[in-house]
Amino acid sequence: MLRQNWWKILCVILLLYTFTAGFLGGVPAKPILNETIRNLYFHVAMWFGMMIFLITSVVYAVKYLRTTNPVFDIYSVEYAKTGIAFGVLGLLTGSIWARYTWGDFWSNDPKQLGAAIALLIYFAYLVLRNSMTDIDKRASISAVYNIFAFAMLFPTIWIIPRMVESLHPGGMGNPASFSEKDIDSRMRIIFWFAAVPGWTLFGTWITTLFIRVKFLMEKKLSNA
Amino acid sequence: MPRKIYNLLLMMAGLAFSLTCNAQDSVASKKVEMADAFRANGKIFVVIAVLITILFGLMLYMIRLDRKIGKLEKENKK
Numbered sequence: 001m002l003r004q005n006w007w008k009i010l011c012v013i014l015l016l017y018t019f020t021a022g023f024l025g026g027v028p029a030k031p032i033l034n035e036t037i038r039n040l041y042f043h044v045a046m047w048f049g050m051m052i053f054l055i056t057s058v059v060y061a062v063k064y065l066r067t068t069n070p071v072f073d074i075y076s077v078e079y080a081k082t083g084i085a086f087g088v089l090g091l092l093t094g095s096i097w098a099r100y101t102w103g104d105f106w107s108n109d110p111k112q113l114g115a116a117i118a119l120l121i122y123f124a125y126l127v128l129r130n131s132m133t134d135i136d137k138r139a140s141i142s143a144v145y146n147i148f149a150f151a152m153l154f155p156t157i158w159i160i161p162r163m164v165e166s167l168h169p170g171g172m173g174n175p176a177s178f179s180e181k182d183i184d185s186r187m188r189i190i191f192w193f194a195a196v197p198g199w200t201l202f203g204t205w206i207t208t209l210f211i212r213v214k215f216l217m218e219k220k221l222s223n224a
Numbered sequence: 225m226p227r228k229i230y231n232l233l234l235m236m237a238g239l240a241f242s243l244t245c246n247a248q249d250s251v252a253s254k255k256v257e258m259a260d261a262f263r264a265n266g267k268i269f270v271v272i273a274v275l276i277t278i279l280f281g282l283m284l285y286m287i288r289l290d291r292k293i294g295k296l297e298k299e300n301k302k
Contacts, residue, residue, distance in 0.1 A: 008286075008287075008290070012279075012283050015279060015283075016276065016279065019272065019275045019276060019279055020272055020276070023268060023271065023272055023275075024263070024268065024272070027258075029255075029256035029258050030256060031256050034256060034257060034258055034259075035258055035259045205286065205290075206286075209286075209289060209290060209293060212293050212297065213293060215297075216293070216296055216297065216300060219300055
């Protein structure tokens with residue numbers, strides 16, 4: 001997977017499709033949202049990408065704890081970093097979108113607060129990691145912390161915002177935000193088959209480059 | 225008497241005003257404003273051309289980076 005090319009071509013094609021169909025394709029006419037509903041292909045796709053990268057990260061963290069193979073530690077931290085980057089982009093794009101629909105960059109919406117808390121927990125993961133010099137200790141402690149951070153991700157961004165009143169769709173125990181009243185099938189096709197896989201593959205591509213650079217650096221260190 | 229006429233006129237004015245309010249409300253709820261003209265006159269394609277160009281540029285940059293790292297890996301294997 002790391003050095004194959006077909007999925008990188010697929011990534012470019014899917015993103016090209018997202019950028020064209022995302023603006024030309026039909027969308028339902030909604031008050032307040034108007035044309036900004038197209039942000040779904042970009043802003044919401046960031047969050048789905050983040051979820052996928054953080055899941056990948058925790059899987060490699062568990063793998064590391066089972067085998068203590070340092071390769072898994074590198075995989076785990078690089079996927080976490082990409083996940084955090086996507087999350088930060090999601091937060092920034094969300095607050096731009098919120099400014100022109102809900103009236104403010106930040107309105108203390110439960111989902112905004114939850115996402116911010118989740119990201120702070122993951123920032124702490126990076127700080128914790130970098131505070132240790134012993135390689136094995138760093139790898140195992142950060143793998144354990146990664147599992148705890150992942151466990152907090154679900155209540156903060158999936159559960160709590162759904163239980164209370166929220167500006168985001170899906171509050172107050174409503175069914176998923178992807179119901180007929182929010183988007184239609186034209187948007188769903190572009191979102192699920194182009195935007196989410198396209199952005200996720202793009203993030204994966206960047207992550208694999210970082211992993212390969214890290215391997216090269218490790219090799220250089222062990223040779224020196 | 226003049227006071228009654230005044231009141232009546234005021235009431236009619238208020239009624240008329242509320243009618244216009246209603247009319248605007250119903251129009252707004254029926255027709256949500258979308259950028260239809262932007263698509264109809266084809267200017268949207270200008271935006272898409274710019275986006276695609278930037279996307280292509282970034283992707284070429286990514287491919288170059290990928291190749292460079294690949295080269296380093298090959299040199300390292302020797």
